[in-house]
Amino acid sequence: MIKEYTNGEITIVWQPEKCAHSGICAKTLPDVYKPQERPWIRADKATTAELKHQIGLCPSGALSWRDNTHK
Template identity: 50%
Template sequence: MKDITKKYSNGEVTVVWKPATCIHSTICWKGINGLSSVFNPAERPWIKPEGASTQAIINQVKLCPSGALTYFLNDEVEAAIEAEPSKDIARVEVKPNGPLLFHGNCIVIDNQGNESIKENVTAFCRCGHSTNKPYCDGSHRKEGFVG
């Protein structure tokens, strides 16, 4: 899958979606905590940030387990561009019965030597069943992976 990035803004906040990173957990739009007024895969565009308050959108995006959804506040973009690179330590999180989440920026080199820059959160396959290795595609759920 291509490294596509899509952006949707309500003027205050911009939601960034990276489909290749998405594991289709449906947390963004489904269930009691879903925000279907903003995230609705049955409609085009599927993200409509005018459907809720900026804070509600931020709270929902923070729940994304794969990091396919991120956000930035539009008035802070200039400050972020001028900021020095972060010296934060990357964090790796093992999700119960799910992927390995890498929090931070990294370069992934595939088996043919191609490099991809990944930012924020990257979900790596732990079950071995992903069709998009080394990334998680949610196959662990249908395979009943326990780990």
């Protein structure tokens, strides 16, 4: 099961079976990643650059993103 969350410019793709639940995402961008809430990722709460940087820090590869601006 893959979950997707978009801010319009990019789509964050989360693969729960890969997630190590390390919490690094929530520590880095606490306004975006809220594990206790649904939806747990609020892609509109940070800039696209901040989201891309954070996704690069995910240790398990559970998070990735795709660009929505290139049609």
